[in-house]
Amino acid sequence: MDSLFRVEGGRLIREYDSEKLWIEPWGADSLRVRATHSAAMGNEDWALLPQLQARAEIAINGETASITNGKIRAEISAGGKIAFYNQKKDILLQEYVRNRNNINEFCSALNIDAREFKPILGGDYQLTLRFESDPDEKLFGMGQYQQPNLNVKYCTLELAHRNSQASVPFALSSLGYGFLWNNPAIGKATFGRNVTEWEAKSAKQLDYWMTAGDTPAEIEEAYARATGTVPMMPDYGMGFWQCKLRYQTQEELLSVAREYKRRGLPLSVIVIDFFHWPMQGDWKFDPDYWPDPEAMVRELKEMGVELMVSVWPTVDKNSENYAEMLRKGYLVRTDRGIRTTMDFLGDTVFYDATHPGAREFVWNTVKKNYYDHGIRIFWLDEAEPEYSVYDFDNYRYHLGPNVQIGNIYPVMYAKTFYDGMTESGQSNVVNLLRCAWAGSQRYGALVWSGDIDSSFASMRNQLAAGLNMGLSGIPWWTTDIGGFHGGNPDDPAFRECIIRWFQYGAFCPVFRLHGDREPHSEPLGTSGGGMCNSGAANEVWSYGEEAYEIFKTYMLIRERLRPYITGLMRAAHEKGTPPKRPLFYDFPQDQTAWSVEDQFMFGPDLLVAPILYAGTTTRKVYLPAGEVWKNAFSDEIHQGGQWIECDAPIDVIPLFVRGGGTLTDVKEQA
Numbered sequence: 124m125d126s127l128f129r130v131e132g133g134r135l136i137r138e139y140d141s142e143k144l145w146i147e148p149w150g151a152d153s154l155r156v157r158a159t160h161s162a163a164m165g166n167e168d169w170a171l172l173p174q175l176q177a178r179a180e181i182a183i184n185g186e187t188a189s190i191t192n193g194k195i196r197a198e199i200s201a202g203g204k205i206a207f208y209n210q211k212k213d214i215l216l217q218e219y220v221r222n223r224n225n226i227n228e229f230c231s232a233l234n235i236d237a238r239e240f241k242p243i244l245g246g247d248y249q250l251t252l253r254f255e256s257d258p259d260e261k262l263f264g265m266g267q268y269q270q271p272n273l274n275v276k277y278c279t280l281e282l283a284h285r286n287s288q289a290s291v292p293f294a295l296s297s298l299g300y301g302f303l304w305n306n307p308a309i310g311k312a313t314f315g316r317n318v319t320e321w322e323a324k325s326a327k328q329l330d331y332w333m334t335a336g337d338t339p340a341e342i343e344e345a346y347a348r349a350t351g352t353v354p355m356m357p358d359y360g361m362g363f364w365q366c367k368l369r370y371q372t373q374e375e376l377l378s379v380a381r382e383y384k385r386r387g388l389p390l391s392v393i394v395i396d397f398f399h400w401p402m403q404g405d406w407k408f409d410p411d412y413w414p415d416p417e418a419m420v421r422e423l424k425e426m427g428v429e430l431m432v433s434v435w436p437t438v439d440k441n442s443e444n445y446a447e448m449l450r451k452g453y454l455v456r457t458d459r460g461i462r463t464t465m466d467f468l469g470d471t472v473f474y475d476a477t478h479p480g481a482r483e484f485v486w487n488t489v490k491k492n493y494y495d496h497g498i499r500i501f502w503l504d505e506a507e508p509e510y511s512v513y514d515f516d517n518y519r520y521h522l523g524p525n526v527q528i529g530n531i532y533p534v535m536y537a538k539t540f541y542d543g544m545t546e547s548g549q550s551n552v553v554n555l556l557r558c559a560w561a562g563s564q565r566y567g568a569l570v571w572s573g574d575i576d577s578s579f580a581s582m583r584n585q586l587a588a589g590l591n592m593g594l595s596g597i598p599w600w601t602t603d604i605g606g607f608h609g610g611n612p613d614d615p616a617f618r619e620c621i622i623r624w625f626q627y628g629a630f631c632p633v634f635r636l637h638g639d640r641e642p643h644s645e646p647l648g649t650s651g652g653g654m655c656n657s658g659a660a661n662e663v664w665s666y667g668e669e670a671y672e673i674f675k676t677y678m679l680i681r682e683r684l685r686p687y688i689t690g691l692m693r694a695a696h697e698k699g700t701p702p703k704r705p706l707f708y709d710f711p712q713d714q715t716a717w718s719v720e721d722q723f724m725f726g727p728d729l730l731v732a733p734i735l736y737a738g739t740t741t742r743k744v745y746l747p748a749g750e751v752w753k754n755a756f757s758d759e760i761h762q763g764g765q766w767i768e769c770d771a772p773i774d775v776i777p778l779f780v781r782g783g784g785t786l787t788d789v790k791e792q793a
Contacts, residue, residue, distance in 0.1 A: 148177035152193035159328035170561035195335035219253035266291030273720035282310040284507035287573025291595035307531040347699020351565025356692035362391030364635035367661035369396035398655035404438030407492035409652030420497035437471035453481035476535035478521035486543030537566035569599040577606030593701025601633035626776035710747035732777035
């Protein structure tokens with residue numbers, strides 16, 4: 124009888140009935156798995172970079188087979204079930220199968236397959252992949268969700284983007300593996316106690332990547348080699364970024380920058396937010412409010428300040444570019460109803476970032492109206508994109524229906540600008556986006572956590588979100604310090620919240636103040652750049668003298684740490700190391716470190732324990748074993764491997780230096 128297996132092009136292939144299954148090496152200690160019921164396997168790599176073919180060991184033994192690549196091994200049973208092992212022969216992950224074909228494992232009348240392709244009438248497949256669940260496993264990563272859980276085991280996560288939600292489907296396991304769901308379809312991941320399920324609402328084939336490693340760092344670095352790393356962060360990106368909703372005029376923005384310099388405060392980036400344009404989709408300044416962009420950029424650069432400008436992917440139907448973009452097929456389509464994808468201050472349609480021609484058109488327009496004026500950093504807002512109605516099955520792109528490929532949109536949005544900026548000769552590209560998918564990092568994506576609430580509860584969510592984004596391969600991450608929605612600078616309760624958030628923000632990869640504060644001012648006009656109102660003042664001097672002095676202290680600490688942060692950014696660029704990471708990343712042998720969810724390491728030498736509740740002036744802090752730790756503010760020395768009670772008056776965030784040094788001792792290093 125002919126074997127179900129063969130070796131071709133360095134990969135193990137199994138064909139049974141209509142299914143074609145490929146398993147192949149994809150980087151060191153890693154395997155890529157694909158399966159389809161179509162006539163041929165598709166060649167899209169999605170998040171993955173092309174890899175030099177490693178020499179895997181493949182063995183075929185009748186109706187079973189195995190493939191080994193370094194520290195990872197996959198075995199396929201006679202019934203087609205796949206199980207993964209590490210080099211110690213410990214099982215890492217195995218498919219969940221309950222049918223009679225796998226009689227040597229589970230004789231069951233349930234008839235549940237691990238790889239389920241459910242046909243969609245006249246189309247492709249609804250896809251479900253099932254694995255056995257280890258109840259004691261911890262899982263991290265998966266992107267950014269507005270919930271406080273760092274460990275996402277026992278969570279159900281929508282594989283879709285929304286404002287403040289970014290699906291980056293890479294999970295790091297405490298068992299010693301990393302798993303990438305390499306499929307940009309809308310779907311769901313369920314990490315249950317009894318079964319793990321990955322679902323895609325519409326797909327042509329199954330595609331995932333898996334790596335094995337002895338430490339979290341080893342796993343992250345393998346994932347970074349597979350999907351790419353960020354560029355080197357430019358020097359200005361490591362300082363303080365000033366932003367608010369919204370500076371309404373050129374003179375207002377310049378006056379704020381001048382005041383920072385007059386006070387001797389460090390300022391690296393200042394931001395022009397949305398509706399500085401005549402109309403969405405014009406992608407240019409409204410000259411009534413921004414009369415001389417080149418002079419503005421020149422003055423800011425003389426002060427050592429970089430200007431970031433907001434760009435939206437929306438195109439108003441009355442925009443000067445709409446007719447041409449419609450004619451050329453550069454706009455997102457709707458399968459039902461009126462072709463409106465967002466209705467905020469205009470009847471608008473998103474540009475189709477999956478279309479190469481649309482990317483070129485948008486960049487050429489932006490280059491002429493912004494880049495050629497000297498602007499070198501962009502705020503790519505609405506990057507999910509944010510549909511007014513999240514009917515994912517109603518939108519269609521150049522690459523296919525949103526329900527099948529929609530999660531790749533923010534990657535292509537970042538690529539639009541990255542390609543244009545690099546082709547213009549710029550290196551070390553960084554642009555701020557509100558969303559990401561796997562691979563976004565290689566296009567210079569700095570992600571922030573969206574339009575979040577201004578509260579301590581929201582701040583707690585951001586702590587988990589930022590740590591999981593870093594473990595998802597997105598090392599550049601930031602929040603709106605103080606949250607976005609609301610917060611009155613004169614409210615004592617909000618002042619406490621923003622002080623604690625500011626302290627936390629000083630130890631995030633990017634240190635950025637933003638928010639839509641209360642009360643609002645009136646719009647300056649009825650059209651163009653004057654039609655949108657503005658929030659209240661949001662500068663560091665806007666919150667009273669006590670807050671100002673605290674803000675100033677942490678701005679200066681950030682400046683003192685810039686050589687150290689440069690080293691962290693170099694490690695992110697070269698190896699994919701997240702600057703901000705959970706304790707277990709640096710201390711994987713310390714079992715307690717795997718359970719601490721409200722502290723983090725900022726690089727290898729700084730342990731940060733933010734204050735996350737109102738009225739709190741002390742908190743418990745865990746110091747990992749095997750090290751000596753010095754309190755950065757009191758100089759107290761503590762042995763690791765213990766919990767301590769730490770004082771935290773309003774001007775202090777619990778901060779500890781590894782090895783018993785001081786903040787001055789912390790130097791540039793990877």
